[in-house]
Amino acid sequence: MNSCYKIQPSEVARSAQLAMILEVSASPKPGNIDRTHDYVDTCYEHFLASATGVYPVIERAASGKEKIGQLLKEAVLESNKWQKGGNTHFGAFLLLLPLAKAAGQLSQENETFDMKKMVERAHWIVKHTDVEDSINFYQAFGKANVCVQDVEDLDLNDSDSITILRKNQTSLFELMEISENYDMIAKEWTHGFELCCRCSEQITDLMEEKGTCTDINCSIVYTFLKLLSKNPDTFIQTKFNRETAVEVSEKATAIVTQIEACGYEATLPSIIELDEELLKKKINPGSTADIIIGGLFLSIMGGMRF
Incomplete structure (x- = not known):
């Protein structure tokens, strides 16, 4: 502003x-x-x-x-x-x-x-x-x-x-x-x-074309996955257990690694696959x-x- x-x-x-x-x-x-x-x-x-x-x-x-x-x-x-x-x-x-x-x-x-x-x-x-x-x-x-x-x-x-x-x-x-x-x-x-x-720093950098994404949707999804990869979600931990939260973070880490190697568009099928898996199991990183x-x-x- x-x-x-x-x-x-x-x-x-x-x-x-x-x-x-x-x-x-x-x-x-x-x-x-x-x-x-x-x-x-x-x-x-x-x-x-x-x-x-x-x-x-x-x-x-x-x-x-x-x-x-x-x-x-x-x-x-x-x-x-x-x-x-x-x-x-x-x-x-x-x-x-x-x-x-x-x-x-x-x-x-x-x-x-x-x-x-x-x-x-x-x-x-x-x-x-x-x-x-x-x-x-x-x-x-x-x-x-x-x-x-x-x-x-x-x-x-x-x-x-x-x-x-x-x-x-x-x-x-x-x-x-x-x-x-x-x-x-x-x-x-x-x-x-x-x-x-x-x-905030990551989303802003991505929107300023300093990374993998340049549109707002990709920037949010990528930042969400990166945050999840490094921080097991405590809502999942409360709803299920610590092991489930860590497992989800490990899967997010694999996707972030794929995005950084192959790009966001090429990784979309893997993101969708994880999304469907978690939705089916009612695991939500709230x-x-x-x-x-x-x-x-x-x-x-x-x-x-x-």
Whole structure:
């Protein structure tokens, strides 16, 4: 974006919407819903409805001082209001809301866009969450019907956990610290959105013709596979087990190696084969998709166009 132009909250929100829409539209993205693949109870259009419905919450994140936990709960409510496909973007909201809040704060301070500044501010924001954010997170979780691993002594489906949170004054950041070893999204919070930044850099480089792909669909699919190859998906790990997550990453590694040797178009049959295999087994790298959304948001905010 023009360094002299003050970014408006509406632009931050539209950037987040576009990131969600581009991610779910990219195809073939092995194991996940896209414009050519649906699940039995959740389909492509549910994701589009969620991305559209959440707009006012992200705009408020970029324009006001509302807390992350409250925004997260409201984002889930808005998502559910506009579609009946269940959880579509819970992990993505956990990434987008602090990033959008950071973008809005920097714009209000007349700072020019800089990815490093944005993620540093987002990291500062999540570090300063409190117990009320944790409670809103639990309440949002209950409404989103998310498949996650429980946090130590805290059962994410048990209302008594809120009492424990309040008693211990456990902040949302502290919950993420507890979860970081088995949840990629939590680790993004505690490690300064590191993987989101890497994805953004790769997508931007590819779109600037510095690699294998030059169109947006190829850039997203290739970045998705590369991220998956290096980071076993923790949603798969929670839904199945660690071994399954590692096996999927190994298959993604083989495809990335093939892309780098033979090119994207020549490797498409292998990508489609893995996609069909994972869909048949109902193995979906959902956390990987969420991080791709975060990376796309950073790239779009940085001026990437196609």
